[in-house]
Amino acid sequence: QVQLVESGGGLVAAGGSLRLSCAASGISFSIYTMGWYRQAPGKQRELVATITRGGRPSYAESVKGRFSISRDNAKDTVFLQMSSLKPEDTAVYYCTAHYASDYWGQGTQVTVSS
Numbered sequence: 001q002v003q004l005v006e007s008g009g010g011l012v013a014a015g016g017s018l019r020l021s022c023a024a025s026g027i028s029f030s031i032y033t034m035g036w037y038r039q040a041p042g043k044q045r046e047l048v049a050t051i052t053r054g055g056r057p058s059y060a061e062s063v064k065g066r067f068s069i070s071r072d073n074a075k076d077t078v079f080l081q082m083s084s085l086k087p088e089d090t091a092v093y094y095c096t097a098h099y100a101s102d103y104w105g106q107g108t109q110v111t112v113s114s
Contacts, residue, residue: 002026004095004104009108012085016112020080022095022105029076036069036080038091045093048093049080063089083088087110 008020018038035050049069051057057069068081080097091114095105 002097004097004103004105006093006095006105008107009093009101009110011113014085014087014112014114016085017023017083017109018083018085020082020093020108020110022078022080024076024078024095026053027097027099027103029097030073031099032077034069034071034097035096036078038089038092038098039094039107040088040091043069043091045094051078082110087112087114 003025005023006020008018012018018098031053033050033052036048037045038044038048047060048063049057049067051060051071059067066084071078091111092107092109094107097103
C-alpha cells in the first residue's frame with residue numbers, strides 16, 4: 001500500500017518560513033519524480049515544485065527564489081523549504097509521486113497571515 005504522509009504545515013506570519021516533509025512508503029522512492037502541489041480555496045490545484053530522481057528541481061514562477069525542494073532517498077522523504085512566505089501562499093499543500101503511476105498525499109494546510 002502506497003502512502004505519502006505530509007507534515008510541517010501550520011500558521012506563520014508573512015515573511016516567515018516553513019519546512020514541509022513528505023514521507024513515502026510502499027514505493028521504490030528513488031526512481032520517482034516527487035513534487036508538491038497546492039490548492040487555495042476557490043482555486044485550481046497548481047504545481048509548486050518537482051524534483052527528479054536525479055535531483056533536478058523545477059519551480060513555479062510564483063515561488064522561484066523563495067521555495068526549495070529537496071529529497072533524501074535514504075529516508076524516502078521529500079522536503080519543501082518555504083521562505084519569505086506571502087499570504088497568497090496560503091493553501092493545502094500536497095505531496096505527489098510520479099513514475100508509472102501517480103500518487104498523492106492527503107495534504108497539509110499552510111496559512112500565511114498578513
